[in-house]
Amino acid sequence: MSGNGGKLARYFMKQSKVQRSIADITIRGLQKTITEGECTCIHMRYVFFTKEFSTFERISNIQPHSNQCKRLVGSPGEVGQPGTKGERGSDGLVGEPGTKGDHGLKGEQGVGQPGKQGPQGLPGMNGLKGERGEPGPAGQSGEAGECSTRRPAFTAVRNTAYSPPSSYKPLLFDELLFSEEGTDFNLSNGMFTCTVPGTYVFMFSAQKTHNTSELYVRLMKKGLNVVIGLVNAAGYHQVSGSAVIPLQYGDQVHVALQGSVYSTHNHYTSFTGFMLMKFTITVALVVAFMRVQFMVATVAVSPDPGMTCNSCCQGPAGIPGIPGSNGNHGQGIVGPRGDAGSPGEVGQPGAKGDKGSDGLGGEPGAKGDHGVKGEQGVGQPGKQGPQGLPGMNGLKGERGEPGPAGQTGEACECRTRRSAFTAVRITNFSPPSIYAPLPFEELLFSEEGTIFNSINGTFTCTVPGIYFFMFSVLKTSSGSHLYIQLRKNNNLIVTGHVNAPTPNQASSCAVFPLQFGDQVHLAVRGQVHGTYHFSSFTGFLLYEI
Template sequence: MNLGFNMFFTIVTIQISIIFVMKAAGQTTTEACNSCCTSGIPGIPGQHGNPGASGPQGMNGVKGEQGMNGVKGDQGMKGEQGLIGEHGLKGEQGTQGLIGLPGVNGVKGEKGEQASQQKSAFSVVFTLNPGRHAASPMMYDTIITNVGNDYNLDTGKFVCTIPGVYVFQVTSLKSSGGGEVLTNIMKNGSFQVSTLVSDTGYHSASTMVVLDLVSGDQVWTQPYDAISYNYYFSNSDRYCSFSGFLLYAPTIALHVGIYCAVINPYNLLSSSQLNSFMSSSYIKTYKWYCNAFYIQFYMFFTIATIQISIIYAQTDTAACNSCCTAGVPGIPGNHGNPGVSGPQGMNGVKGEQGMKGEHGMNGEQGINGEQGLKGEKGMKGEQGMKGDKGSNGLDGIPGKLGPTGPQGLIGLPGTNGVKGEKGEQASQQKSAFSVVFTSNPGRHAASPMKYNTIITNVGNDYNLDTGKFVCAIPGVYVFQVSTTKSSGGGEVLTRIMKNGSFQVSTWASAIGYDSVSTMVVLDLVSGDQVWTQPGSTSVNYYYSNSNRYCSFSGFLLYAE
């Protein structure tokens, strides 16, 4: 470009010099001619000459000054709504709202089922003669009944496994060879009650005691000593027997309430304490129940909490709706108070550029100028005014359920529910009787003893015509017989029979009136028959009158 410019400038300079030289020469000639020549008449103007050839391209003009900023154009038309953008980052968790009001009381639940009855009962006998038994637990050789298997035939002891109130009864027969019999009912090494016989001849003696036991307590019978009070006799007629049964089992709720609320509400047993407890019979049952209750409760609560946390952490709303069946909706609770406003969210994404405005009308075409030099880039103009806010876009697709937040505060206690209806008392199966002789039976036949008066007959299972009790409700029963020997001599041997087989017997051969008794626990099925009868026609010297010296009783202890 510099070379072309120099050539152009040189040619222009030469032409200007020629013009000035020719003009100077013309002036000189004219002056000379005017001095000697007379001017002629002007000629006719000549025709225009042919256009000259195009001159060389001119040099680039000097860069012009930057023009003023144009007036702000009108706002363009609103563009179409863009596509929904991707989900933004999760905002910070807002502050916790206020505790809501208590919900409406739930629907009353159905009635619970009756708790199953706890059972423990036994009857054991000597079918062989124990003779001069040692002053130690009496080792009965035959089990008649052992519900719960709490009586141990090898040790001769009953071991309590169900805490509660028990009834124990012992019947012993003294031999006819002289001597005495003194039998104790023992509990953990301490005697509770005793029975003593010192008459001549065979003689039965009985006694009974009610004991409150805890787990691990032991009960047994034994002679007072092995010197003077152990002249026992028995054979296949089973004159010596020992029986016991659970009368009342305390409820777990009662013991837990007493111990947990009053005695020790915060003491949970460690594993070593539990092991110590299991090997000790002196720790109260209340504590065992309370700690068992606490342990089970905390295990259940911990497992339930873990499971609920896992369920909430893994729940996806869409997946859940496609595979889960909704339960029956509960009654909606009242709305809670509005929560505190959360922090301001992040700035939204910058909107898209509006559409380009329409073109203005074309102006008239100007004369083509020579191309100037390319100007430098102008300075950035001032920022225009902020446009009007666009309308909100459509709601985006709901995001996935976020992780479970921290546990909220414990809600206020709900209002007390409506008092429930009075529960129905569990129907208890019942069967019990007591019958007596109000007149003298005398030398009764060796057949079922037909007592002539009924005192009690709940269930009407005792038949006065046959003298037999007929089982209608399967279960565990207790039977007891008391007889009196007449004073005119002779003996009385009375048996409690079951379906033709004798279970236990009592014998009296002392001089004068003599009352003896015995008891047995029997496990019966429907149709079983129980009655009393003399051992034979030679041991049937009974006596009774309106004072009712001879009686027979029985009752249902546990229904199956």
């Protein structure tokens, strides 16, 4: 660059270094050519811009037209004022349509139509059983009979474990908890021998040892099987069995084993028996008649060869008759049970169906900017509601009609009613402490005059005598052990025990005497399952003392 143009450029370059906050200088030149003889003059104006512009036009290409320009170019003028803001330009052309907007937001959940009403609930359960009919009138008085009530009865227990020398050998016992006078039970061989013909009840409860897999227990009469109990599981488990069987004088009953039993001073293994009733005089006469018929038949088919006159010879003497037994106790027969109550009324209609399913989503937004939120969707009608809940239980049945009059009773001045009860649980039970009394919620039966406190599960004796007690209690799936102890005046009689992670039952029984005011209850350790009467307690008076 040379001449005045170069000077101007250098001048402006110096000025640009002085200005504040100005990064660049843009020089715009306007060249105007004058007539010949004149020089080409350069009219300059410059404008200062911010950093956003970086253009700087050099003026090195502008040359003077003649040497006369050297004397015509003056010194640079002062920087001019910024020009005024130009008018706003006209609007630009309309832009192209925007791209398709995103899908609108999902519409709010549709509100379906209510589902159809569920079908009518199932009929209610039958009404409660009608109340017991009125007892029939007392039977007519009969002839006086003897009141001998004592009868054979026993309960034997083991205090230690026992393994028989071979399969199905008798189970031996260590101790007789009770044995009525005249009862023949031999501890050394485990045999009961009948001394009074009649109908007997026998029950056993034996616990398997933990180190064997199977335990078979047989109740046997005269060496023949009557009933069998079996347990086949790991751990400690109890097996029980019972039977009512007739016995003649000299018949023997015992318990036989295949496997090993466990027992301690808690009496986990026991054997109980008692006479339910004597054979009646009718049975004795039938037996005697059969014996006489047998003797007559023998004489008829085997005549004496030395006998010469059948018409004049006296026959052999008859067999002495069997002594008659004591008269039966007279009593009126209790009237039959009242009819069942009528069925309950139809249950209430089922509940309203569930809310309908979600509605469909809103339509996609239109083209253009981001779509606006979709309008609320309109749901389809809801599906049919589920079946209604079963109806409520029917109303209590009407009271049953009184039973018909009792039949005429046989002669006796003895009292025939006796203490008896059966109590059950209808819910599960967790004892507040170890061996706390097991309460019961319902008495299925309680004879008049029987005192049984359901709150603490305790029976209180009001009639001194020999009593029979039996229990069956189911363990819940919680825990592994369940112990049930039958206690008299809080003293241990027998124990039921089960050790398993699943529900299992423990049961046992015993016969023993009670005096007026003595108390009997069950003590529990573990969780008891009570619904559907899985757990029960029964007791009754065998005879007075």
